[in-house]
Each structure stands twice: as structure tokens, then as C-alpha cells.
Amino acid sequence: MRIYLDNAATTPLDPEVFEAMKPFMLEDFGNPSSTHAHGRKVRAAIESARKNIAELLHCTPGEIIFTSGGTEADNAILSGGLHAYNIKHVISSPIEHHAVEHTLGTMAKKSVISLSMVNLEKDGNVDYTHLEKLLKEHPGSLVSLMHANNEIGNLLDIERVGELCETYKAYFHSDTVQTVGHYVHDLSKIKIHGMVAAAHKFHGPKGAGFMFIRKDKKIQPFVHGGAQERNMRGGTENVYGIIGLAKALEIAYRDMKEHTRHIESLKKRMIEKLRENIPGVDFHGASADLTRSLYSVLNVCLPESDENDMVLFNLDLQGISASGGSACSSGATTGSHVLGALYPGSKKGAVRFSFSKYNTVEEVDYAVAKLAELYKITA
Ligand SMILES: Cc1ncc(COP(=O)(O)O)c(C=O)c1O
Numbered sequence: 547m548r549i550y551l552d553n554a555a556t557t558p559l560d561p562e563v564f565e566a567m568k569p570f571m572l573e574d575f576g577n578p579s580s581t582h583a584h585g586r587k588v589r590a591a592i593e594s595a596r597k598n599i600a601e602l603l604h605c606t607p608g609e610i611i612f613t614s615g616g617t618e619a620d621n622a623i624l625s626g627g628l629h630a631y632n633i634k635h636v637i638s639s640p641i642e643h644h645a646v647e648h649t650l651g652t653m654a655k656k657s658v659i660s661l662s663m664v665n666l667e668k669d670g671n672v673d674y675t676h677l678e679k680l681l682k683e684h685p686g687s688l689v690s691l692m693h694a695n696n697e698i699g700n701l702l703d704i705e706r707v708g709e710l711c712e713t714y715k716a717y718f719h720s721d722t723v724q725t726v727g728h729y730v731h732d733l734s735k736i737k738i739h740g741m742v743a744a745a746h747k748f749h750g751p752k753g754a755g756f757m758f759i760r761k762d763k764k765i766q767p768f769v770h771g772g773a774q775e776r777n778m779r780g781g782t783e784n785v786y787g788i789i790g791l792a793k794a795l796e797i798a799y800r801d802m803k804e805h806t807r808h809i810e811s812l813k814k815r816m817i818e819k820l821r822e823n824i825p826g827v828d829f830h831g832a833s834a835d836l837t838r839s840l841y842s843v844l845n846v847c848l849p850e851s852d853e854n855d856m857v858l859f860n861l862d863l864q865g866i867s868a869s870g871g872s873a874c875s876s877g878a879t880t881g882s883h884v885l886g887a888l889y890p891g892s893k894k895g896a897v898r899f900s901f902s903k904y905n906t907v908e909e910v911d912y913a914v915a916k917l918a919e920l921y922k923i924t925a
Pocket of ligand 1: 555615618645753
């Protein structure tokens with residue numbers, strides 16, 4: 547038995563998505579920049595993908611720029627936005643994904659920007675009063691706060707932050723990698739200037755994503771080269787990736803209600819079963835609060851035990867793939883900067899389970915049973 551419960555790291559490709567991509571791997575191979583028939587056919591497919599994505603997000607096609615995924619899109623918006631508007635001050639948080647944290651950290655080290663960190667509440671939620679204080683002190687900043695944390699699942703009140711940014715004339719970027727394809731984003735309503743997506747988080751292909759950049763807040767290009775993506779991102783397009791991305795988003799929106807209900811019920815069941823079976827179990831961040839966290843992520847806080855260092859290894863031996871924090875940095879099982887910032891010096895164990903539409907009740911029960919077995923040995 548092999549069970550995959552690491553869907554915040556990546557999700558399996560939906561076969562329907564693969565079918566949509568296939569023709570662009572074989573017969574429709576033209577370069578979309580070519581003006582002949584082979585190229586024009588592929589260009590039309592890319593523009594249709596862009597239009598479909600824009601319709602789902604309630605923005606214009608020109609505001610969608612395809613990238614290689616979330617990391618590139620975050621880098622592009624942060625460096626391009628700061629450059630275009632000559633912004634020298636950034637407000638962010640210590641629990642951002644490394645795509646944001648390291649980008650800003652590097653710029654701060656080079657003194658390109660000064661950086662303020664917003665206070666977090668005990669469970670990792672943003673202290674909005676402190677955010678407003680920082681915005682008041684530094685009007686015209688760039689604010690970069692993630693919509694949902696990939697390790698603990700905490701959700702940001704993105705509408706509220708958008709309003710605050712408008713009041714204090716800040717450029718608002720949000721790393722929305724964990725929420726695009728899982729929640730509805732209505733960009734005609736949210737006051738955001740830049741956001742990002744990665745197809746592989748919602749059953750699309752790896753290496754394909756996009757950034758949304760509001761049309762009145764254009765940025766400088768990050769990847770220079772040809773005139774692709776309206777001069778905003780050089781390089782021949784990842785054609786089948788883009789086709790797969792658009793198809794995956796279409797399916798995600800089509801089936802969102804049903805899949806949300808299913809995944810949420812798996813998370814709920816796991817919380818209940820863990821409480822029943824592991825004495826002293828708790829949950830990191832707001833991940834056990836279904837109203838304030840991603841419905842797909844549960845970060846389990848395990849009692850102090852000799853088992854903690856080996857828990858992921860032992861789960862793996864039992865056929866269960868899960869993660870200890872952010873699996874985005876090549877399977878790292880220790881040293882989560884998110885848990886480190888929220889629980890300094892903690893000796894408790896951490897396992898992040900993250901679910902998708904393909905997971906079942908049986909898989910959840912099996913994972914809980916195996917985890918309980920491990921903790922009985924030393925508890
Ligand atoms: C919140 C968040 N931001 C950015 C990324 C990076 O995206 P990508 O893997 O497409 O570069 C990830 C995951 O990998 C993520 O979870």
C-alpha cells in the first residue's frame with residue numbers, strides 16, 4: 547500500500563489534463579512566435595488558455611503572464627514591482643515561502659530595500675493592527691503576504707489587506723500558490739496588484755504557472771529575451787504546460803464545490819481520529835481550525851518523543867508519503883523556518899498531511915493507525 551498525503555508539495559496530474567496537453571507534445575509543436583500556420587495554431591491555443599484563465603479570475607487576458615511556476619512569478623513581481631515604482635520599503639512576514647523570503651532577504655542584504663516584519667499572533671495569523679501601524683509609518687511600501695501558508699495552512703484575510711494597502715498606497719503582492727485552484731479569486735473585487743499560481747498544486751503539470759499583474763500597476767520584466775508574453779517574460783512558451791495549466795484550472799473551478807467538501811471531510815476525520823488515538827496530540831498554526839486554514843492542509847504537532855526525528859522516515863516505510871514542513875525544498879524534513887518562527891525551541895514533532903481529491907477515507911484511517919502505532923512504542 548502506497549499512500550500520497552503530500553499534496554501541498556505537489557499533486558498528481560489529472561488524466562483529463564494530460565489528454566488536453568498531448569496534442570501539443572506531438573502534432574502541434576509549432577513555435578507560437580512563428581507567423582506560419584504551425585505557429586499560428588499554437589499561438590491561438592495559448593491565447594485561448596490565457597482568456598479562459600482570465601475569465602475564471604475576473605481579470606483581463608493582458609493581466610495574465612505565464613511563467614515557469616510560483617517561484618519565478620514571486621521573484622518577478624517582487625523585483626519588477628520594486629524597480630518599476632522605485633519602492634524602498636517592504637512589509638512581509640517571517641513565515642513566507644522561501645520564494646518570497648529569500649528574494650526579499652537577498653535584496654535587504656544588498657540594501658536595495660529595508661524590510662519590516664509584521665507581528666504574528668500565537669497561531670501564526672497576521673496581526674492586522676500591527677500591519678496598519680507599519681503601513682502608516684511607511685506609506686508607499688510594497689506588502690508581500692501569502693494568501694495561505696503552505697506548512698500550517700493559515701489563511702490571510704486578503705480582502706482586508708487589499709483595503710489597507712489601498713488606504714496607505716502600498717503595492718500589494720500575495721503568494722497565492724496554495725489557494726489558486728482551491729478557492730475562487732474574484733480579481734474585480736480584491737484590491738491586489740500582483741498574485742501568482744503554480745499548476746502542479748492543482749493537478750496540472752510542473753513547471754507551469756502564471757502571475758497576475760494589474761494593468762495599471764505594470765512592472766519591469768524579470769526574464770529578459772524575446773517579446774513573448776507582451777514583453778513581460780522572454781523565452782519560448784512552455785506550450786503544453788500552459789495548455790495543462792488552463793485545463794487544470796478549468797477542472798478545479800468546475801468541480802470545486804464537490805472536491806472542497808470531500809477534502810474538508812478527510813481533514814476533519816483525521817483531526818478527530820488523531821485526537822482519539824494519540825494522547826497529547828495537537829495541531830500547528832491554525833491548521834485544525836477549518837474556518838481559518840486551508841481545507842487541504844493539516845500540520846500535526848506530536849508529543850515530545852524519541853520517535854520525532856524518525857517519524858517521516860517510519861511513515862515512509864509504512865507506505866505513507868507526508869512531509870515535515872515545507873517539502874518545496876527537496877524533501878527537507880527538518881529546519882522548517884515557519885515552525886521555527888512560531889515555536890522556537892519546541893521539541894515536539896511535526897507531520898504535515900495534505901489532501902487532494904484523489905485521497906480516500908481508508909487512506910486517512912490507515913495513516914492515523916500507523917502514526918498511532920509509532921507513538922505507542924515510546925509514549
Ligand atoms: C506558498 C508557495 N509559494 C511558492 C511555491 C513555489 O512554487 P513552484 O514550485 O511552482 O516554484 C510553493 C511550492 O512549491 C508554495 O507552496
